[in-house]
Amino acid sequence: AQKVTQAQTEISVVEKEDVTLDCVYETRDTTYYLFWYKQPPSGELVFLIRRNSFDEQNEISGRYSWNFQKSTSSFNFTITASQVVDSAVYFCALGNEYNTDKLIFGTGTRLQVFP
Amino acid sequence: ETGVTQSPTHLIKTRGQQVTLRCSSQSGHNTVSWYQQALGQGPQFIFQYYREEENGRGNFPPRFSGLQFPNYSSELNVNALELDDSALYLCASSGPGNGSSYEQYFGPGTRLTVT
Numbered sequence: 001a002q003k004v005t006q007a008q009t010e011i012s013v014v015e016k017e018d019v020t021l022d023c024v025y026e027t028r029d030t031t032y033y034l035f036w037y038k039q040p041p042s043g044e045l046v047f048l049i050r051r052n053s054f055d056e057q058n059e060i061s062g063r064y065s066w067n068f069q070k071s072t073s074s075f076n077f078t079i080t081a082s083q084v085v086d087s088a089v090y091f092c093a094l095g096n097e098y099n100t101d102k103l104i105f106g107t108g109t110r111l112q113v114f115p
Numbered sequence: 116e117t118g119v120t121q122s123p124t125h126l127i128k129t130r131g132q133q134v135t136l137r138c139s140s141q142s143g144h145n146t147v148s149w150y151q152q153a154l155g156q157g158p159q160f161i162f163q164y165y166r167e168e169e170n171g172r173g174n175f176p177p178r179f180s181g182l183q184f185p186n187y188s189s190e191l192n193v194n195a196l197e198l199d200d201s202a203l204y205l206c207a208s209s210g211p212g213n214g215s216s217y218e219q220y221f222g223p224g225t226r227l228t229v230t
Binding site for chain 2 (some may be wrong): 105
């Protein structure tokens with residue numbers, strides 16, 4: 001069975017703090033894809049990153065970075081120097097190689113950044 | 116380039132009624148996926164349409180049905196509404212491709228309340 005676990009329900013930080021959102025996944029597939037989405041109060045999901053199971057390189061995009069570790073089935077997301085605009089619900093999701101649009105989402109982590 | 120749009124924004128229905136939700140896909144996209152997001156949960160995949168045919172379905176009963184039109188817009192129909200159907204319904208489009216892409220674009224959702 002495929003499953004995504006985001007154990008952190010809610011995180012609160014003060015602006016400029018670094019914060020890491022955890023994601024643990026379960027799958028028996030050898031080829032799979034991992035995603036992070038941001039959901040602001042407006043409701044629509046905003047794509048942040050996609051990773052395939054064969055690419056364990058960490059990625060950095062501005063203040064965002066992702067750490068993919070197959071050995072621990074984790075795909076964690078770090079925001080450096082957080083800002084109030086980062087406040088949102090963040091979802092980790094898992095897709096299989098046959099239909100990468102059919103995503104299995106975690107329950108999300110609500111991040112609140114206070115000024 | 117027009118993004119994914121959904122209508123209506125909000126909807127209130129009574130248990131037992133039927134509802135139709137609409138989604139216009141992003142220009143150039145031929146695949147539409149529908150997700151149900153209950154309060155405090157991650158989105159759950161309902162089904163996907165690719166070139167007017169259903170192309171995958173999640174664990175939802177047959178009273179959840181859909182259509183995709185030649186212009187690739189889509190409808191989600193839910194019959195015999197139940198209280199548990201109260202949720203945010205998200206539409207996502209992707210493509211062009213074969214029904215499996217690496218990046219979906221989500222609409223703002225329709226908030227359905229069943230009383």
